[in-house]
Amino acid sequence: MTTTVKSAYWKGVREGAPFFFIVSPFALLFGVVATEAGLNILESLAFSVAVIAGAAQFTALQLLQDDAPAIIALVSALAVNLRMAMYSATLTPHLGAAPMWKRVFVAYFLVDQSFALSVGAYEKHRDWSMSQKLAYFFGVVTPICPFWYVFTVVGAMIGEAMPASLGLDFAMPITFIAMVAPMLRSLPHLAACFVAVTASLLLVALPLNLGLLAAGLLGMTARAAVEQWVARVKPGHVPQAKEAEA
Amino acid sequence: MSDHVTLWLVIAGLALGSFGLRFVFLGLVGNRAMPEWLLRHLRYTAVAILPALVAPLVAWPAATGGEPDPARLGATFVTLGVGIATRNVFAGLVTGAATLFILMAWLG
Numbered sequence: 517m518t519t520t521v522k523s524a525y526w527k528g529v530r531e532g533a534p535f536f537f538i539v540s541p542f543a544l545l546f547g548v549v550a551t552e553a554g555l556n557i558l559e560s561l562a563f564s565v566a567v568i569a570g571a572a573q574f575t576a577l578q579l580l581q582d583d584a585p586a587i588i589a590l591v592s593a594l595a596v597n598l599r600m601a602m603y604s605a606t607l608t609p610h611l612g613a614a615p616m617w618k619r620v621f622v623a624y625f626l627v628d629q630s631f632a633l634s635v636g637a638y639e640k641h642r643d644w645s646m647s648q649k650l651a652y653f654f655g656v657v658t659p660i661c662p663f664w665y666v667f668t669v670v671g672a673m674i675g676e677a678m679p680a681s682l683g684l685d686f687a688m689p690i691t692f693i694a695m696v697a698p699m700l701r702s703l704p705h706l707a708a709c710f711v712a713v714t715a716s717l718l719l720v721a722l723p724l725n726l727g728l729l730a731a732g733l734l735g736m737t738a739r740a741a742v743e744q745w746v747a748r749v750k751p752g753h754v755p756q757a758k759e760a761e762a
Numbered sequence: 763m764s765d766h767v768t769l770w771l772v773i774a775g776l777a778l779g780s781f782g783l784r785f786v787f788l789g790l791v792g793n794r795a796m797p798e799w800l801l802r803h804l805r806y807t808a809v810a811i812l813p814a815l816v817a818p819l820v821a822w823p824a825a826t827g828g829e830p831d832p833a834r835l836g837a838t839f840v841t842l843g844v845g846i847a848t849r850n851v852f853a854g855l856v857t858g859a860a861t862l863f864i865l866m867a868w869l870g
Contacts, residue, residue, distance in 0.1 A: 538852065559769060566777030571808055575815060576772055586768045590775045596811050597780055602804035605787040612788060623785035685825040686834050686862055690841050692816040694854035697845020699809045708810045716814035717821055728814050735810025736803065
């Protein structure tokens with residue numbers, strides 16, 4: 517590595533490091549909850565290695581625990597993960613010209629934190645070469661993704677040692693609520709949340725947990741409608757564009 | 763969870779699907795620009811799906827046999843309120859969990 521590439525890598529490591537303290541407890545919690553749901557350590561770890569996305573992992577786990585069909589668990593978790601496609605699209609102008617095998621690794625390690633930090637850095641350092649951009653991206657990933665796996669295993673080990681009746685049934689709902697609350701920062705978001713909640717309560721009797729997907733779609737439609745309405749009432753108001761979601 | 767075959771199917775499907783979502787533009791689209799409305803829809807799915815997932819769990823918790831439960835409702839509102847006020851996931855998580863334990867101990 518040349519000096520500039522090396523310094524871009526270490527810049528990424530430094531800026532990614534604080535997220536260690538956010539990601540690790542989440543992975544720990546996932547390990548604990550997965551064990552409580554009946555997964556063994558290997559299965560919990562496989563989940564984290566396969567998905568590396570907390571919200572989607574918790575979603576799939578919750579639905580499997582509710583005995584929903586595999587396809588419903590799968591579709592719902594992927595719906596939660598659709599934002600990854602947006603990240604992919606946003607990074608494409610910056611990294612789309614990299615060699616294919618490097619893009620494969622970028623795609624695998626594309627998570628909320630690596631996306632948000634990299635887009636921010638690329639906008640700021642427009643003179644960066646492709647090598648520098650890639651080095652920064654993998655620098656950010658270094659203090660985050662390996663620990664996602666490690667702390668999943670630690671959590672699974674803790675979970676196996678823990679008594680069953682600690683109110684842990686509610687760990688997942690609280691996690692979801694805590695993830696959603698900071699997203700509720702504008703009228704369209706509130707509309708999405710309110711409509712989704714109302715619809716899911718009304719549609720709970722639908723078979724195969726289909727109420728969830730229907731409610732999610734209704735919530736998204738409400739968000740889009742309110743957003744258009746806000747744009748008409750307050751021209752020039754642009755929704756915040758760069759922050760990562762859960 | 764009794765059915766570990768289903769579990770592994772879901773893990774495998776999620777592995778493929780998640781990678782597919784992350785790879786689709788980077789790997790296949792190249793440098794073409796994406797329409798803004800599509801990006802916006804993709805960005806905000808979580809804010810609709812997660813509340814829809816959580817609402818029935820809050821209203822009818824399985825642990826109480828589907829009866830609404832003051833401890834869990836209390837924890838929900840504290841998590842939500844603190845999360846909105848602080849914009850911090852962990853502040854909401856910690857105060858919500860504390861509320862749940864205190865209310866469960868207090869209400870028996």
